[in-house]
Amino acid sequence: MVETKKKKDIPKIDIYKAWCKGCGICVAFCPTGVLATDEGGYPYVKDIEKCINCGWCEIRCPDFAITVGKKTKEKEKGEIKSEETESERSVAPRE
Numbered sequence: 001m002v003e004t005k006k007k008k009d010i011p012k013i014d015i016y017k018a019w020c021k022g023c024g025i026c027v028a029f030c031p032t033g034v035l036a037t038d039e040g041g042y043p044y045v046k047d048i049e050k051c052i053n054c055g056w057c058e059i060r061c062p063d064f065a066i067t068v069g070k071k072t073k074e075k076e077k078g079e080i081k082s083e084e085t086e087s088e089r090s091v092a093p094r095e
């Protein structure tokens with residue numbers, strides 16, 4: 001019962017293998033052991049339920065190869081921004 005509630009707060013970890021060089025920094029810095037290294041030396045999400053969304057893996061990755069999904073209102077902000085741009089455009093300079 002409680003698990004269902006917890007799952008809502010679990011962030012999403014994306015690892016872009018094309019950019020990852022397998023340095024292992026993200027695995028080393030993850031404080032809760034979410035990440036592990038596979039046979040090829042690349043990181044993978046071993047236990048996402050342990051993720052506390054601290055963002056260390058993303059901050060420490062030198063190649064921007066890992067991102068942590070955050071629940072922010074960026075989408076809303078983006079909408080407001082586009083509205084502002086439209087209103088700015090409607091103010092056309094006089095000839």
Ligand code: SF4
Pocket residue numbers: 013029030031032033034035050051052053054055056057058068
């Ligand atoms: S956000 Fe923090 S807890 Fe989650 S995988 Fe990255 S380093 Fe680990």
Ligand code: SF4
Pocket residue numbers: 015019020021022023024025026027042043060061062063064065066
């Ligand atoms: S820190 Fe970045 S480059 Fe290094 S193993 Fe992790 S995802 Fe790959």
